[in-house]
Amino acid sequence: MEAQPSQTMNGAHGRVLITGASGGIGAELARLYAIRGRDLLLWGRDAGRLEAIARDCRNCGVNVTTRALDLQDGHAAITAYREDDAASPIDLAILAAGLGDMKTADDATEKAETVLELGLVNYATPSAMAAAAAEAMVGRGRGHIVLVGSVAAFHAIPFAAAYSGSKAGLKRFSESLHMALAPHGVGVTLISPGFVDTAMSRRVVGFKPFLQTPASAARRIVHAVDRGQAHLVFPFLFSILRFVDVIVPWPLKRWILSQLKAGQVPRGQAAGDGQKK
Structure with missing residues (x-):
């Protein structure tokens, strides 16, 4: 059966922005929306x-514009977004x-520069x-942010x-934004994936339970956006672990977390380079 175009709030079918689109989940999302x-x-x-x-996406007959940008420069990203939205x-x-x-x-702490990045x-x-x-979306009375x-x-x-x-901060921001924008006809969806087989996750040395493919992750995300879902956690096991994290007393939780071990290979030495897309 032919896929149907997804809708944003109020039935709009406007342009789709995807950051991190040069690989992994972002690239698969681009292909899915191009097919639509x-x-x-x-x-x-x-x-x-x-x-x-x-x-690849233009081969589906859609218009595609690209922008190369390092998201460490937040002011440039804001300016670029406004320029692209105005266009x-x-x-x-x-x-x-x-x-x-x-x-x-071998490190006692994370490097300050890495924390900032x-x-x-x-x-x-x-x-x-x-x-x-x-x-911009509130002004138009429609739109969806993921x-x-x-x-x-x-x-x-x-x-x-x-x-x-950093991901905890993004989670709290998304939850707050969802509540703030709901009265204005603008949707917000937070995606909380487990391990996905991307260049970034390939750097991790250790057990990666229920590893998802980028294509599978992208399909789940598109489906959540189609439904206007506020929060998608996948695989389902991690929803259970989230609940356990809430009910377990902090001393026990602290002991469990302190037992976790993992390693990683340096950037540029894994399959793909593991850097941001």
Whole structure:
């Protein structure tokens, strides 16, 4: 059966922005929305890979515009969003770009520069972009914003404080934004995936339960947006773990989390380079 175009709030079928579109989940989302006939605005850090994805999408007969941008520069991202929205309204903004890192067994702490980098890419810039999107969408009385977080937001992970902390901030921001924009006809969806087989996750050395493919993750996200779902957690096991995290007393939870171990290979040495898309 032929896929039907997804709708944003109020039935709009405008342009779709996807950040992190040069690989992983973002690239698969771009392909899915291209198949559905949606014009695309694709952002990514790697201009070459981004253009390759854009060519795939143009083969579906849709208009595709690309922009190479490093999301560590939040002010540039806000300006770019407003310019792109003014050129052609964005009715669905999927903020999927992210960066993962953790301290190694030889490090007592995470590097200050890494903490700043993850805070900007995973929390500050996507939140600011979501605010810019909200400004425009509220004015038009329609639109949908998607923020891609992580199940790491539910847990205090001692070897990945910057990553889990940045995703926790994004989770709280998304929940607040959802409530604020609901009366204005603008939807907000938070996505909290577990392990997905991307370049970033391939850097992680250790057990990765219920590993999802990027294509499977993208299909789940599109379905959640179609339904106007406020929060999607997948795989389902992580919904259960989230509940357990709430009811377990802190001393026991702290002991359990302190027993977790993981490692990673340096950026650029895994399949793909593990850097932000």
